[in-house]
C-alpha cells in the first residue's frame with residue numbers, strides 16, 4: 001500500500017511525520033474521507049469542497065490547487081489499485097517550532113480497505129446512546145475525536161453502536177455520522193446546527209425531497225421519542241436504521257420503510273455517479 005506525504009508517493013511503511021507536527025503536539029488539523037470503487041471516487045467534488053472549506057475555516061492552507069490535488073489522488077489510487085477503498089486526506093498544523101504556533105501544513109493522503117456495515121444492522125437496526133456535548137468548530141472536519149473515542153467503552157457497555165451528541169436536549173450528530181428522524185407525517189428532518197455538513201446528509205436531503213418533505217431544523221430528544229423512524233448517515237455506513245435510543249424504542253422497533261427506501265435511492269445515486277464518470 002502506498003501513501004502520499006512530503007509531496008511524494010511512498011510505501012505506507014515509510015510515511016512518517018516528525019514529532020513536532022502540530023497534529024501530534026496539539027491535535028490541530030483537518031481531514032476528509034471519501035469512497036473509491038474501481039478507480040472512481042464517489043462525489044469527489046463535494047468532498048474536495050468540504051476539505052478546502054475545513055482548511056480555510058481552521059486557517060490552514062492546502063499546499064495544492066484543486067486540479068493538482070485531484071491528479072495526486074488519481075495517481076495514488078491508480079498505484080494502489082484496490083477495488084473498494086476509502087481515501088483519507090489529512091492536513092496538519094505543520095512542524096511547529098515551539099509546539100504551539102502553526103507552521104507550513106503537511107498534507108498526507110492514505111488509502112484503506114473499506115468495511116461496510118453488516119447486513120444485520122440494516123435488517124434489524126441499531127441501538128444508540130446519547131451524550132451531552134458539542135464539537136468545537138462543528139462545521140469543520142477537524143481531527144479531534146477525543147470525546148467520541150473516550151465514549152467507546154460506554155457505547156459498548158450499553159450494547160449500542162454509537163453515541164448521539166445533544167446540548168440541553170437539542171441533538172446534533174454522532175462523532176462520525178449525521179442523524180435523521182422521520183416524523184409521523186413522513187417529514188424527513190436532520191439537525192441544522194452544530195453539525196458537520198455530511199456529504200451523505202446532503203445526498204439524503206436531496207433524495208428525500210423527491211418523495212417526502214425534507215428539512216434541516218431543530219430535533220430534540222423528545223422529537224426522537226415521538227418519531228416514526230430514525231437513521232444515521234455517513235460515507236462508509238450510507239444509511240443505518242436506528243431503532244432504540246437509550247432505552248426508548250423508536251416507532252415499532254424495526255427499520256422503517258422511509259429509511260430503507262432512502263437507502264435504495266442512495267445506492268442508485270452512487271451508481272449514477274459511477275456511470276456518469278465512466279462515460
Ligand SMILES: Cc1ncc(COP(=O)(O)O)c(C=O)c1O
Pocket residue numbers: 141173174175176177178195196197198199200201233234235236
Ligand atoms: C462529525 C461528523 N459528522 C458527520 C459525518 C458524516 O459525513 P459524511 O456523510 O460526509 O461521511 C462525519 C464523517 O466522518 C463526521 O466526522
